[in-house]
Amino acid sequence: MKRVLVVHGSRFGQSTKIARAVEDVLEAAGRECDFAALTKDTSPDPERHGALVLVTSVRYGYFDKNAYRLVERYRDWLDSVPTLLMTVSLTARKPEKRDPAVHSYTRKFLEKSGWTPTRTEVVAGALEYPRYNLFDRLAIQLIMTISKGETDKTATIEYTDWDQVRQAAQDFAASLG
């Protein structure tokens, strides 16, 4: 049985943590995985990998350019295997934003890349003001003010809904047969 390649594109570690949770569910369901950071050289091996999970976060409205690169380079392969895209962002802390058709960053990524993953899941990330530099903190505070969220600069809040993450991983594992 081919392995599942679980790729995580993360700046502060939340997407990595989410990808690990997905991997744990897949392995518990009997699917062996390879775990890899998203880089410009991320390369699925069609001989070895029979499915892909990509977990990647939003930064200032965009995903890591290596996510676009991965899709561009492996488009044919991606269209031929089961795939799960999980996007991670703070806007997704509001449940009504977790519809991929509504979540504008996810929708734009899919439109621009031209990729239609087998399943797309919009997941809430974490807010970690103490870890941000001044510029990033002020920018996030502004975004949170506009969207009526937390602005206390000492706040660290994990909004990720782990039940949602595990359920999506379980459904994906089941779809692999």
Ligand SMILES: Cc1cc2nc3c(=O)[nH]c(=O)nc-3n(C[C@H](O)[C@H](O)[C@H](O)COP(=O)(O)O)c2cc1C
């Ligand atoms: C500098 C910076 C910019 C961000 N920009 C956005 C944004 O434009 N929209 C959004 O919803 N979340 C934004 N976020 C929130 C991140 O997507 C969230 O913190 C996520 O958990 C980060 O995941 P990571 O640790 O895997 O990178 C931003 C976070 C940082 C630190």
